[in-house]
Amino acid sequence: MFRINKLTDYAVVLLVDMARSDKVRAAQQIALDTGVPLPTVAKVMKALLRSGLVVSHRGACGGYGLAHPPRSITVADMIQALEGPIALTACVDKAPHADGEEACGLGSLCPMNGQWDTVNRRVEAALRTVTLADMAAGPLPAFAPEFTRARAAVLAAEMGAERAGEMAS
Amino acid sequence: MFRINKLTDYAVVLLVDMARSDKVRAAQQIALDTGVPLPTVAKVMKALLRSGLVVSHRGACGGYGLAHPPRSITVADMIQALEGPIALTACVDKAPHADGEEACGLGSLCPMNGQWDTVNRRVEAALRTVTLADMAAGPLPAFAPEFTRARAAVLAAEMGAERAGEMAS
Numbered sequence: 001m002f003r004i005n006k007l008t009d010y011a012v013v014l015l016v017d018m019a020r021s022d023k024v025r026a027a028q029q030i031a032l033d034t035g036v037p038l039p040t041v042a043k044v045m046k047a048l049l050r051s052g053l054v055v056s057h058r059g060a061c062g063g064y065g066l067a068h069p070p071r072s073i074t075v076a077d078m079i080q081a082l083e084g085p086i087a088l089t090a091c092v093d094k095a096p097h098a099d100g101e102e103a104c105g106l107g108s109l110c111p112m113n114g115q116w117d118t119v120n121r122r123v124e125a126a127l128r129t130v131t132l133a134d135m136a137a138g139p140l141p142a143f144a145p146e147f148t149r150a151r152a153a154v155l156a157a158e159m160g161a162e163r164a165g166e167m168a169s
Numbered sequence: 170m171f172r173i174n175k176l177t178d179y180a181v182v183l184l185v186d187m188a189r190s191d192k193v194r195a196a197q198q199i200a201l202d203t204g205v206p207l208p209t210v211a212k213v214m215k216a217l218l219r220s221g222l223v224v225s226h227r228g229a230c231g232g233y234g235l236a237h238p239p240r241s242i243t244v245a246d247m248i249q250a251l252e253g254p255i256a257l258t259a260c261v262d263k264a265p266h267a268d269g270e271e272a273c274g275l276g277s278l279c280p281m282n283g284q285w286d287t288v289n290r291r292v293e294a295a296l297r298t299v300t301l302a303d304m305a306a307g308p309l310p311a312f313a314p315e316f317t318r319a320r321a322a323v324l325a326a327e328m329g330a331e332r333a334g335e336m337a338s
Contacts, residue, residue, distance in 0.1 A: 004257045089173060
């Protein structure tokens with residue numbers, strides 16, 4: 001099935017947390033509050049800064065904050081910030097492919113030429129109907145405590161199992 | 170960017186050709202008419218048969234045909250036939266992952282829980298607004314001749330280059 005990249009998935013998690021907390025926070029604090037590893041937070045913030053979805057504030061109380069109200073940021077904006085234009089097929093995406101994937105070279109003769117454009121435009125329109133405010137208005141009131149504690153428990157259990165394995169060997 | 174699989178891309182090309190030709194044809198003939206390799210045609214037809222988008226007719230004049238009128242088959246149907254349910258994130262897809270990808274195990278506590286469902290439903294609805302009839306009603310009147318000739322020319326040029334390389338070495 002076509003999926004968003006893992007990094008985009010993380011970006012949405014981080015943006016939802018930023019929409020809910022509504023405070024300027026350092027990357028370290030965001031990582032701590034969400035359980036997303038700091039290098040991932042840094043990588044995502046770089047892409048979000050570049051696309052203008054977040055702003056960075058310098059200084060002792062500096063950090064990252066949303067550049068726009070959550071109701072003005074759509075799921076399409078978030079996906080495009082990380083992945084570029086919405087294009088379900090490689091041939092419609094005119095951007096050079098990072099993975100070295102090539103166009104077939106027969107675009108002007110292809111019987112599908114232009115047909116996917118309509119599909120992509122409709123998918124993009126659908127992704128514009130859901131905003132960051134919608135994504136943040138979930139059944140849980142806030143992000144962190146339960147999730148972070150549960151995550152910590154999973155990590156502790158894994159570390160415990162490793163330690164037990166070491167002791168047994 | 171999230172993309173459909175190459176096999177799904179081929180499936181749409183083959184279904185568009187079937188919608189335009191409106192004849193029962195053997196897999197070999199479909200391969201010949203579209204320039205899609207026979208093993209790929211066979212693989213795609215198997216998936217399309219299973220999901221009920223095409224039917225197979227036995228006998229000397231047998232082959233594959235569309236199971237429904239092109240206006241009743243949507244892009245969502247075609248994608249789902251090859252890729253299963255529309256799910257932009259792995260955690261929303263409840264099906265076991267062929268690639269061994271695992272859910273994070275914190276679904277019930279995840280602050281994003283359920284939010285992606287809305288997005289997936291909207292994307293699926295968008296994909297239901299474009300039909301096979303729309304995809305087949307392209308700027309080019311028919312599939313084969315120009316495309317197949319151009320493809321043959323590309324292949325001949327490649328083979329020529331190989332032969333020239335052999336003669337030079």
